[in-house]
Amino acid sequence: MRRRIQLLTLDCALVVAEEGSFLGASRRTGIHHSSLSRRIRDLEHALGTAIFARHPGGVRPTPAGAALLRDLRRVLRDLDGTLATAGTARGQQGDGPTAGPEVSEHVTELLDAVVDFIRSTPDVSLRFVETKRAPQGLS
Numbered sequence: 001m002r003r004r005i006q007l008l009t010l011d012c013a014l015v016v017a018e019e020g021s022f023l024g025a026s027r028r029t030g031i032h033h034s035s036l037s038r039r040i041r042d043l044e045h046a047l048g049t050a051i052f053a054r055h056p057g058g059v060r061p062t063p064a065g066a067a068l069l070r071d072l073r074r075v076l077r078d079l080d081g082t083l084a085t086a087g088t089a090r091g092q093q094g095d096g097p098t099a100g101p102e103v104s105e106h107v108t109e110l111l112d113a114v115v116d117f118i119r120s121t122p123d124v125s126l127r128f129v130e131t132k133r134a135p136q137g138l139s
Contacts, residue, residue, distance in 0.1 A: 005046060009039045010072055013051060016040060017069050021058030 016025040016036065026033035044051050051065035061069055 005043060009043050010076065012036055012039050013043060014069060014072060014076070016052065016059060017061055017065075019058075020060065024058070 012025065012029060012031065015028055016022060019025040019028060022033045022037045022040075025031075026036050029036065031039075040051065047068070049064045050062050051068060052059035053062050053065075
């Protein structure tokens with residue numbers, strides 16, 4: 001069964017483990033500590049197991065959490081390698097897509113800016129709405 005878990009949440013779990021606390025991870029990621037804690041709690045609920053044992057000084061991985069985090073580091077390292085390979089392949093093919101409709105540089109820049117915004121502000125949701133264009137000269 002495939003679960004829908006955001007990549008950001010998995011990355012946050014690694015940062016929490018590295019920092020040993022939600023507050024430290026919050027400072028590092030720029031995500032409010034209560035939002036970060038809620039992400040991890042929801043992840044634990046989705047997985048059906050505790051990833052971290054909470055204590056007054058912070059958190060430490062449970063045995064199940066340690067195994068998960070070890071595998072998660074490997075998977076994300078593999079994903080980074082795959083994405084780097086895809087980026088290299090795209091660079092060898094040229095700057096634009098080779099099949100399908102032409103994508104303007106402005107659209108690509110806009111999408112890159114949207115992705116950067118989403119990564120830097122994970123507590124904000126964006127919703128895009130498609131509307132009919134007004135005829136030129138009438139807007």
